[in-house]
Amino acid sequence: MEEDRVRETAQARIPAQARKVPKVLRHSVRGQVLEALRAALVEGDLVPGEIYSGPALGERFGVSATPVREAMQQLALEGAVECLPNRGFRVLARTPRALAELAEVRALLEVPVMLRLARTVPAQVWAGLRPVADATVVAAEAGDLAGYAEADRHFHREVLALAGNAELVQVAEELHRRAQWPLPGVARTPRARLVADAAQHVTLLEALIAGDLPLSDSLIHTHAHP
Structure with missing residues (x-):
């Protein structure tokens, strides 16, 4: 009973933007706090270079x-913060070069797999991913950065899962999450950019359903190198 009360209290006091993260399994207060912190990173509420204490x-x-x-x-x-003994945790700052390197590694990992899947996965399987792609559009149109970040990872995760390689999905998920943390001093991602990125998911999926390989190949490369 006490644990349930603590869990309810934590959920009520977690900032609204954190609670907008799409529903995942949250079996513990730690899990709720972790998702809240991840959302705060994406939203820019945890500032690179700042030190945050556990009690605060x-x-x-x-x-x-x-x-x-x-x-x-x-x-x-996950590489988002560093531990400072007796002080707390500092949010790590990244550089544009670090972000570019992440994008390059993701492309090297994901593009060949997606090109192969485009040639081997049946249209009806691609059609089953329509709700996943649509979820990215809903989050983007709402301007929900944390919600879009999760929906975006979910879409890529579901696509890569079709390769049947759990290790691939796990590594790609970690790289994708790290690529979503904003750079220091960079303004929030504009809603228009989110909407455009989400539209790429829908357009790519429609091309895959239609079996249009030239267009699918082009969109896969474009989405990997925005």
Whole structure:
């Protein structure tokens, strides 16, 4: 009962933008806090270079410092923050070059797989992904950065899963998540950019359903190198 009360309190006090993250399995306060922190990173609410303490964030979320520290340690493993003994956690700043390198690695990993899938996956399977692509459009039109980030990863995750390689999906997911953290001092991604990116998902999917390989190949390369 006490754990349920804490969980409810944490969920109520997590910022609204964090609660907009699409529904995933959240079995613990730590999981809720982790998703809230990930959303805050995407939204730019956790500022690169700033130091955040476990107790202060715990107070913000209405939970103890323990689940916050555990969530932050996971973010450290993901490369988002660094642990500072007796001080807290510093959000790591990235450079445009680092972002470009991530994009290059993602393209090297995903493009060959998607080109192969375009030639081997039946149209009815592609058609089954329409709701996943549509979810990116809904989040984009709402200007929901955290929601769009999750929907975007979900779309790519579902496409790559068709290759039947769980390791590929896991590595690609980690790279994709890291690529979504904003650069220091960069303004929020405009809604128009989100809408355009989401439209690429729909256009690509329609080309795959139609079996238009030349167009699919072109769109796959374009989406990998925006």
